[in-house]
Amino acid sequence: MGLMGNLFGGKNKNKEPAEKNMIGDRQLTANLADTAIGMLAQGQDYEDLAGTKCEFGYLFQIEDHGLEALFKLTTDKGTAYFAAQKTSLMRLNFTEELFRSTTETFLSMHQG
Numbered sequence: 001m002g003l004m005g006n007l008f009g010g011k012n013k014n015k016e017p018a019e020k021n022m023i024g025d026r027q028l029t030a031n032l033a034d035t036a037i038g039m040l041a042q043g044q045d046y047e048d049l050a051g052t053k054c055e056f057g058y059l060f061q062i063e064d065h066g067l068e069a070l071f072k073l074t075t076d077k078g079t080a081y082f083a084a085q086k087t088s089l090m091r092l093n094f095t096e097e098l099f100r101s102t103t104e105t106f107l108s109m110h111q112g
Contacts, residue, residue, distance in 0.1 A: 017062050021058075021060055022059045022060060029059065033054040033071070036091075039089070040073070040075065040080060046076055054071060054072070054074075066085070066086035068085060068106070069084035081093075081099055
């Protein structure tokens with residue numbers, strides 16, 4: 001698209017994608033946490049899910065990309081880390097230090 005298209009409503013290819021912080025969307029966070037809990041193995045990752053806690057490092061909806069999230073579940077047997085990208089949810093081999101530093105880096109890049 002040429003200059004006229006950019007001036008009169010065309011897409012600007014140099015424009016940064018729109019991002020929305022979704023950390024306050026309770027339904028989305030609950031759905032992600034529930035899906036992650038389904039990936040845990042009883043006996044290995046937990047004995048009892050009562051008291052399980054979920055903490056999100058970040059959760060963004062990014063235009064033309066989809067979801068970007070990093071979160072952890074803490075059970076009676078330990079902590080499991082997860083990332084959501086687009087439509088995939090992956091379990092990560094993370095440490096608490098890596099979770100914190102990745103969260104800080106992502107937020108510094110995406111919150112201007």
